Amino acid sequence: MARITKLSEAIAGAVQDGDTIALEGFTHLIPHAACHEIIRQGRKNLTLIRMTPDLVYDQMIGMGCAAKLVFSWGGNPGVGSLHRFRDAIENGWPHRLEIEEHSHAAMANAYEAGAAGLPCAIFRGYIGGDLPKVNAKIKRVTCPFTGEELAAIPAHRPDVAIIHAQRADRAGNVMIEGVLGVQKEAVLASKRSVVTVEEIVDELPERSLNAVVLPHWTVGNVVAVPGGAFPSYAQGYYPRSNSFYKQWDEIAKDRDSFHAWMKTNVLDKGPEAFAQYARKHKAAAE
Amino acid sequence: MADYKPTEMMTIAAARSLKNDDICFVGIGQPSAACNLARLTHAPGITLIYESGTLATKPTVLPLSIGDGELCDTALTTVSVPEMFRYWLQGGRIKVGFLGGAQIDKFANLNTTVVGPYDKPKVRLPGGGGAPEIAISCSEIFIIMAQGKRSFVDKLDFVTSIGHVSGGDSRAKLGVKTKGPTKLITDLAIWAPDPETREMTVVSIHPGVTREQIQENTGWPVKFAATVDETPVPTAQELEVLRELHARTNRAHAAA
Numbered sequence: 001m002a003r004i005t006k007l008s009e010a011i012a013g014a015v016q017d018g019d020t021i022a023l024e025g026f027t028h029l030i031p032h033a034a035c036h037e038i039i040r041q042g043r044k045n046l047t048l049i050r051m052t053p054d055l056v057y058d059q060m061i062g063m064g065c066a067a068k069l070v071f072s073w074g075g076n077p078g079v080g081s082l083h084r085f086r087d088a089i090e091n092g093w094p095h096r097l098e099i100e101e102h103s104h105a106a107m108a109n110a111y112e113a114g115a116a117g118l119p120c121a122i123f124r125g126y127i128g129g130d131l132p133k134v135n136a137k138i139k140r141v142t143c144p145f146t147g148e149e150l151a152a153i154p155a156h157r158p159d160v161a162i163i164h165a166q167r168a169d170r171a172g173n174v175m176i177e178g179v180l181g182v183q184k185e186a187v188l189a190s191k192r193s194v195v196t197v198e199e200i201v202d203e204l205p206e207r208s209l210n211a212v213v214l215p216h217w218t219v220g221n222v223v224a225v226p227g228g229a230f231p232s233y234a235q236g237y238y239p240r241s242n243s244f245y246k247q248w249d250e251i252a253k254d255r256d257s258f259h260a261w262m263k264t265n266v267l268d269k270g271p272e273a274f275a276q277y278a279r280k281h282k283a284a285a286e
Numbered sequence: 287m288a289d290y291k292p293t294e295m296m297t298i299a300a301a302r303s304l305k306n307d308d309i310c311f312v313g314i315g316q317p318s319a320a321c322n323l324a325r326l327t328h329a330p331g332i333t334l335i336y337e338s339g340t341l342a343t344k345p346t347v348l349p350l351s352i353g354d355g356e357l358c359d360t361a362l363t364t365v366s367v368p369e370m371f372r373y374w375l376q377g378g379r380i381k382v383g384f385l386g387g388a389q390i391d392k393f394a395n396l397n398t399t400v401v402g403p404y405d406k407p408k409v410r411l412p413g414g415g416g417a418p419e420i421a422i423s424c425s426e427i428f429i430i431m432a433q434g435k436r437s438f439v440d441k442l443d444f445v446t447s448i449g450h451v452s453g454g455d456s457r458a459k460l461g462v463k464t465k466g467p468t469k470l471i472t473d474l475a476i477w478a479p480d481p482e483t484r485e486m487t488v489v490s491i492h493p494g495v496t497r498e499q500i501q502e503n504t505g506w507p508v509k510f511a512a513t514v515d516e517t518p519v520p521t522a523q524e525l526e527v528l529r530e531l532h533a534r535t536n537r538a539h540a541a542a
Contacts, residue, residue: 026338026367027353051367052415075412077351078314089410101399104337105371105419112368124376125419128448128460134404149461179338179353180366235355242350242539285541
């Protein structure tokens with residue numbers, strides 16, 4: 001049952017050291033404010049699941065929150081490398097990072113299987129390449145009806161899913177619009193969840209009969225964090241800050257400049273800073 | 287002759303390979319530029335699909351990421367990512383898939399995972415993303431890559447997605463029914479698989495490029511087709527539309 005709360009309380013209650021967590025959002029609605037709160041609370045030893053680790057996991061890896069990463073594409077989209085992710089894998093900095101690597105199709109199927117309460121995902125994939133040689137969780141099963149060999153991987157069942165959405169109502173029903181990614185599946189697959197939203201409204205706005213809504217009884221914590229996806233975007237609220245994604249390349253390239261940025265912008269700040277980032281960026285883009 | 291860069295020739299040659307009724311799975315970067323150039327020139331009816339779930343999208347500027355708001359705003363509809371991979375890609379509804387990579391071999395297998403050993407990589411690359419299943423599920427694959435000895439290699443450090451595997455009927459023997467890479471478009475030439483061996487073979491050389499240059503930028507002995515064409519130079523219209531697209535994109539990305 002959804003509880004409307006503050007971000008610090010939601011994260012403190014939902015995320016423990018050693019948990020398996022999934023911050024989702026496929027380019028759109030990436031929960032940056034919630035990521036920063038996890039870093040501020042100093043969570044350690046986390047297993048991080050996410051299709052595209054993006055800046056959020058680059059930051060958590062660089063700050064030493066992660067023991068393991070389960071992912072399918074670890075780059076800065078359209079820009080290049082995620083330097084903290086690379087430094088962890090190539091040089092073990094700040095410590096060794098275990099990886100479990102998949103394809104996008106596998107990750108999407110694994111979330112869907114988790115949401116559906118199935119133990120594994122089955123799909124046509126992983127044929128001929130080397131990923132099955134380095135990931136022992138990739139197996140093959142034979143279709144009992146046709147004899148076709150298919151790929152199977154375990155369902156994702158995170159302890160906690162963390163997503164950002166446009167709106168929730170006061171009961172905690174959450175509405176998502178635009179690029180949907182795997183957020184609905186991630187929440188339904190997880191034991192607990194934290195949903196940050198741009199705004200909490202008396203009533204969800206007029207919508208299509210098939211709008212994507214997570215009913216309040218499927219959601220754990222709901223927190224209003226305006227701008228909480230910045231520098232990712234919230235369709236209808238503010239655009240993606242492509243220029244910040246480019247700047248991140250320089251910030252994260254060097255360990256010291258990364259730490260300096262994290263101290264100023266994460267450790268010494270709170271979630272209320274995000275409203276201003278998004279407002280300024282929206283004004284600049286118009 | 288118009289003045290143009292080799293990368294512009296590459297994008298334009300890739301755009302020309304697309305037809306008005308094609309349904310394309312588009313990646314960020316060169317593929318996105320080529321697909322949108324085709325849409326803005328000879329193929330206005332082309333269907334562009336990005337893995338963020340945006341179906342039949344018509345962006346005014348090129349997206350920096352695979353899920354920019356621009357793609358969703360201009361799409362016919364946007365579906366979830368599981369639906370995109372299950373119904374649309376795995377379901378066999380996509381005709382042309384575009385891929386690129388850090389390394390390619392002569393059978394057009396691709397590596398986007400690591401340079402060096404997997405457990406102790408010299409360079410950790412982003413990884414496969416959608417590529418492993420795009421490579422087997424689209425009816426055919428076009429690859430766009432600039433040539434060089436470090437990228438056109440004799441042996442891949444890691445096979446992220448398959449092309450023609452080890453040649454001949456090796457791809458079909460794995461149970462894969464789609465065609466695989468039918469075109470490799472580079473900054474120097476256009477390559478296509480040999481009908482028998484499935485080795486990628488040069489079929490068209492871009493204007494002003496020599497066979498020696500192609501060999502110097504390839505890490506295996508290059509095969510040339512019996513008849514090798516010269517790629518027609520970019521037209522003034524192709525160059526103008528491509529440059530306007532990039533200028534619009536740069537302005538938009540600098541502002542936001």
